[in-house]
Amino acid sequence: MTKLQTAQTATVSPSAQKMLAGFKYFNLPRFIKITPRLINRIRTQFQSGEDPIEQSLIKDGNLTTTTLALNDVTGIRITGASVNEDGPVILNIHGGGFIMGTARERTALLAATETPFPVYSVDYDLAPEAQAPQIVNQVLSFYRGLIETVGNRPIVMMGSSAGSGIAAAVVEQAHAQGLRLPAAMVLFCPALDVSGNGDSSIFNEKRDVGSAKMALRLAKAYIGANDQKSPIVSPMYGEVGDWFPATFMSTGTRDIMLSNVARFSEKLRHADVEVTAVIREGMWHGFNWEPKLPEAVETRQAAWQFIKQHVGETL
């Protein structure tokens, strides 16, 4: 990552300054072939870092996690001590570049800690074992099952990074199939375009914590035989109308996916959809899942506030 100048450190929190200074830029050199075995190694390494963090979030948040299956798709249900079992629920679609991560990810745990909403988080199959249409259909099945489970309670669909891309694709499919749509969407650092298009995939290469080029190479495992601009993998190119749920999106000025927020905001605005876009100074891809980083805490609070406004629930 390029060294920060004073003009850049002056405008982020001290915690962010410290994190930015400590980041190890993540890239895979071009000559390394992305094989299932490599992906497996990345997964294991990633998860071994996440496990203790997830465990402490569960402990600190006094959370209860229960595995469940909806329409044969597995997931977990996460609730905090002061859960409201009559109000809205969150359906979380985890991030991890389509190739790693689990339903128990931080964002799901933090949502259950910081809101009264029960969080249902889906454990979709990962790429390359599964590919786009299958994964989108799995999440859609889980969503159908959730509608049946919660009845009239509003459902908020939430995703991070790859999970946000899946979320938007699922909503486009749900609309096409005449399903009841979520009451609101919360899309953190959304991967809405896996074609590589976007100003920020160029200008934030080497400024973010990981490489945009590498993310695109990994996404190929998800895209499979689909066109990179097919809405099933890149919902940026899908048809949206005023039926699309009110949407909250967040990103940071260092995020390789900033342009997705810029572009999708316009697309939704153009379709008369209510949209709130939060672009945080100096923040990187996935910053939203940091438990204590002030910028992340504030961004999540803005998201919970947005949910509150759109489902009429007092937080």
Next chain:
Amino acid sequence: MTKLQTAQTATVSPSAQKMLAGFKYFNLPRFIKITPRLINRIRTQFQSGEDPIEQSLIKDGNLTTTTLALNDVTGIRITGASVNEDGPVILNIHGGGFIMGTARERTALLAATETPFPVYSVDYDLAPEAQAPQIVNQVLSFYRGLIETVGNRPIVMMGSSAGSGIAAAVVEQAHAQGLRLPAAMVLFCPALDVSGNGDSSIFNEKRDVGSAKMALRLAKAYIGANDQKSPIVSPMYGEVGDWFPATFMSTGTRDIMLSNVARFSEKLRHADVEVTAVIREGMWHGFNWEPKLPEAVETRQAAWQFIKQHVGETL
């Protein structure tokens, strides 16, 4: 300006692609001293380019312009053929890096063309002949005069670039003095921090149409003896509360001032002020004043829509 890659041109309009390809990057080499004489030459050159454009905007928009003085501060009043003389009015504060530009600038003319609102645009003295406190006070006097002139009609304060910085400083002053505040603010590509702080003053250097470093050097003529972070010159550092008017801001991913929008949005949100931030893919500093560029037209429409929502006027 750095050459654009396909991933970057694919996401902007054909007109924007053409403009981006044709831009001549504007910078002043370090060894050139910024003298009043040089500033005068920049002004003359700038205005000779603007004059024919302004004249054709007046003609095409069938606009009437009348010079006026409010509390001894001069300005112009611009109205279109279908002006509404009972509704809200716009107070425009022109851009031009504090050292150039006039009240007749494009943004004022376009607002009078695209909305039914009469536009009052103030001709504040320019730097280095005048400096920050004097300029802010002039605009404040003009604003006071406008309140007396329009009575109960809502006033929307609008600025571009340097003008947005002045606008925010004026509102902070107006609040401190107990004046009636504008009903809403529209801040295009706002210069809210002349200290140079901000991620985008680094990452968009050489990506925008002009240099951030040069803009800061020119702003010194405006800052004078003030601290660069004094709220009078950098309203980013001012005290804001929920009294601050609902604010629309716009910027682009190439704008050297993008970080101002990111940071000021957070500041306002934190103070419980309603804020809409539009960040347009691939757009540069000041793109909003292009008469026909689709991205600019849409951004202005979003601003007029925001005004409509906050003053209850049908456009």
